[in-house]
Amino acid sequence: MIDPLSYMISKLNRITDHILDYPRWLKRSLVILSDAILCILSILLAFSLRMGEWILWNEGIAKLIFGAFVIWLPIFMVMNVYQTIFRYAGSGTIKTLLKASTILLLVFMTVFMLIGFDHVPRTMGVLFPVIFFLALSLSRIVARYILYDLVGSNAFEGHKRRVLIYGAGSAGRQLALSIRHEPSMELLAYVDDDQSLEAETLDGTKIFHASNIAKCIEKYEPTDVLIALPSASRFRRAEIVQSLQRYDLHVQTLPQAREIVTGKVSIGDLREVQIEDLLGRDPVPPVAGLIDKTIAGKTVLVSGAGGSIGSELCWQIAKAAPARLILAEMTEHALYTIEADLRAQMAKGLFGEGFEIVTSLINLSNKGAVDNMIAHFKPDTIYHAAAYKHVPLVEENSIAGLSNNIYSALYTAMAAKEHGVSHYILVSTDKAVRPTNVMGASKRVCEQILQAISDKQPDKQGGKQADVDTIFAIVRFGNVLGSSGSVVPLFQRQINAGGPVTLTHKDITRYFMTIKEAALLVVQAGAMAKGGEVFVLDMGQSVRIYDMAVSMIKLSGLSVKDAANPDGDIEISEVGLRPAEKLYEELLIGNSPEPTEHQRIMRASETFIAWDELTQKLEAMKVALDNYDQTAAIDILRQLVPEYAPEASGAAHDNSSLNAKPIAI
Numbered sequence: 185m186i187d188p189l190s191y192m193i194s195k196l197n198r199i200t201d202h203i204l205d206y207p208r209w210l211k212r213s214l215v216i217l218s219d220a221i222l223c224i225l226s227i228l229l230a231f232s233l234r235m236g237e238w239i240l241w242n243e244g245i246a247k248l249i250f251g252a253f254v255i256w257l258p259i260f261m262v263m264n265v266y267q268t269i270f271r272y273a274g275s276g277t278i279k280t281l282l283k284a285s286t287i288l289l290l291v292f293m294t295v296f297m298l299i300g301f302d303h304v305p306r307t308m309g310v311l312f313p314v315i316f317f318l319a320l321s322l323s324r325i326v327a328r329y330i331l332y333d334l335v336g337s338n339a340f341e342g343h344k345r346r347v348l349i350y351g352a353g354s355a356g357r358q359l360a361l362s363i364r365h366e367p368s369m370e371l372l373a374y375v376d377d378d379q380s381l382e383a384e385t386l387d388g389t390k391i392f393h394a395s396n397i398a399k400c401i402e403k404y405e406p407t408d409v410l411i412a413l414p415s416a417s418r419f420r421r422a423e424i425v426q427s428l429q430r431y432d433l434h435v436q437t438l439p440q441a442r443e444i445v446t447g448k449v450s451i452g453d454l455r456e457v458q459i460e461d462l463l464g465r466d467p468v469p470p471v472a473g474l475i476d477k478t479i480a481g482k483t484v485l486v487s488g489a490g491g492s493i494g495s496e497l498c499w500q501i502a503k504a505a506p507a508r509l510i511l512a513e514m515t516e517h518a519l520y521t522i523e524a525d526l527r528a529q530m531a532k533g534l535f536g537e538g539f540e541i542v543t544s545l546i547n548l549s550n551k552g553a554v555d556n557m558i559a560h561f562k563p564d565t566i567y568h569a570a571a572y573k574h575v576p577l578v579e580e581n582s583i584a585g586l587s588n589n590i591y592s593a594l595y596t597a598m599a600a601k602e603h604g605v606s607h608y609i610l611v612s613t614d615k616a617v618r619p620t621n622v623m624g625a626s627k628r629v630c631e632q633i634l635q636a637i638s639d640k641q642p643d644k645q646g647g648k649q650a651d652v653d654t655i656f657a658i659v660r661f662g663n664v665l666g667s668s669g670s671v672v673p674l675f676q677r678q679i680n681a682g683g684p685v686t687l688t689h690k691d692i693t694r695y696f697m698t699i700k701e702a703a704l705l706v707v708q709a710g711a712m713a714k715g716g717e718v719f720v721l722d723m724g725q726s727v728r729i730y731d732m733a734v735s736m737i738k739l740s741g742l743s744v745k746d747a748a749n750p751d752g753d754i755e756i757s758e759v760g761l762r763p764a765e766k767l768y769e770e771l772l773i774g775n776s777p778e779p780t781e782h783q784r785i786m787r788a789s790e791t792f793i794a795w796d797e798l799t800q801k802l803e804a805m806k807v808a809l810d811n812y813d814q815t816a817a818i819d820i821l822r823q824l825v826p827e828y829a830p831e832a833s834g835a836a837h838d839n840s841s842l843n844a845k846p847i848a849i
Contacts, residue, residue, distance in 0.1 A: 434741030490518025
């Protein structure tokens with residue numbers, strides 16, 4: 185048996201589809217015609233109400249109709265009433281009608297109350313415009329409901345997303361309004377932390393307290409949860425996200441309020457839950473004065489400016505009002521991209537009065553080129569972020585890795601000392617601590633170069649003593665979310681492709697930090713340097729990568745396919761540790777870090793090789809690298825970094841994951 189409502193809606197669908205295909209001028213003409221009919225009906229109703237009986241025609245009504253048509257249409261045309269698209273009519277449409285109707289009211293009052301006409305009651309100067317406005321508003325609301333809410337939403341033939349909104353505040357309400365314009369989504373209910381809102385309704389939609397979310401999910405069987413809490417702390421957002429992981433729901437979230445540029449939210453602002461939403465660690469605000477100290481009004485050079493950390497450093501430096509920013513980069517496309525991005529934002533006024541941007545396409549392992557660059561630009565501050573960082577690639581290409589990483593740091597540091605650079609900050613990595621791979625060991629050599637050069641000024645070979653003693657500092661941190669080679673976007677791509685998610689080892693753990701956090705802390709640590717320190721960023725607790733993979737799968741509304749759930753959606757496959765990869769990472773070589781004025785930055789003093797001995801070994805390594813003698817180069821690397829133990833990769837501390845921070849499943 186055919187459902188009468190469904191039959192009626194299908195008929196309406198065909199009619200509205202036909203009307204919506206009309207040319208714009210014809211649709212506008214139909215709206216004007218319908219308003220003309222409403223105008224006549226409003227006059228008849230107003231006149232009858234005034235006289236206390238139904239009157240369908242007389243001389244007064246004729247005068248009113250003539251006057252209304254002469255006055256109403258020109259006013260509404262000038263006020264752009266008929267530029268509105270009916271099926272998207274909302275509060276803005278009603279405001280436009282109200283403005284136009286107010287002008288109509290004033291004109292009618294002047295004509296029919298102050299001047300007056302025979303057989304027309306003076307009160308019609310007020311009564312008709314008010315009734316006409318109400319009739320027009322109702323027509324827009326009804327038309328919008330029929331065209332969009334009733335017909336449009338039922339016209340969607342695909343799989344509808346059944347949605348809960350977590351957050352019944354301003355952002356949640358705006359998101360709900362946006363959902364009304366999306367026929368592929370159906371709003372079922374709200375969930376909110378405010379106990380006083382329990383069992384209340386918002387625009388006809390019920391609100392559940394967060395403690396009753398299980399009941400809500402059981403009742404409505406949603407497919408998606410949209411977290412609309414842009415002002416909530418990262419810790420609170422992490423709690424909510426983790427509480428939702430037990431359900432097979434696709435979870436999306438609005439970014440934090442400061443990331444929503446317009447102040448208004450919509451479906452387009454939603455993003456997938458990111459790993460930082462699970463870490464539950466709120467970023468610490470910068471310490472006043474530390475950001476500007478080495479940047480404001482100065483010439484700043486960023487090496488590796490087109491890389492993940494380098495480009496973010498450029499953004500943060502640009503916001504701190506340097507006089508000039510020098511972008512040093514070996515890869516042409518990366519240099520082009522960061523320069524174009526910075527200039528585009530500068531043109532929009534993002535960086536205040538702006539500053540000079542200079543590009544330098546340079547191989548930093550070329551001593552002469554480096555010396556000329558620094559002598560020419562005379563930077564006040566250098567942030568050295570240039571390095572090959574991909575562990576397996578550097579392991580397979582150790583000659584290139586050692587040459588680039590070590591000698592770019594050596595030559596830039598020597599040139600900085602030679603030419604009186606005020607501050608030089610090396611971006612290092614936790615992989616430099618008891619390294620099991622060439623990349624980590626090379627970065628530990630870089631650290632020692634800065635420690636040694638800070639401890640003893642190198643031989644100038646007759647060169648002029650610099651007027652300013654360069655302050656050298658090392659900043660060491662772990663994995664950066666969103667950086668090139670990061671596991672998070674890899675997992676997301678694999679999930680989107682239907683799996684499997686590939687994992688090197690089930691027990692592998694890593695420290696994580698957002699790229700913006702890392703860049704800001706690098707800048708602040710450099711400002712606190714006195715010379716030769718190793719600053720270590722507080723990365724919180726380490727995270728087990730397997731737990732991360734499971735969380736990302738579940739928060740995508742999918743299930744893990746394993747022995748316990750053979751019908752699951754996405755399989756997690758262990759592919760084995762990559763060459764020289766560790767199960768876990770450390771941040772300190774010693775065990776006595778000191779606090780600094782920043783609560784997330786620690787200062788460590790670590791042993792190093794004296795400058796004279798270090799440079800001798802580096803000269804010998806350079807000969808080996810130039811001769812492509814990998815065996816000799818690695819032998820010298822072992823001498824420089826005695827704790828370098830490639831044979832220990834993946835072997836030591838197999839139980840380290842027991843101390844890792846769990847991500848609730």
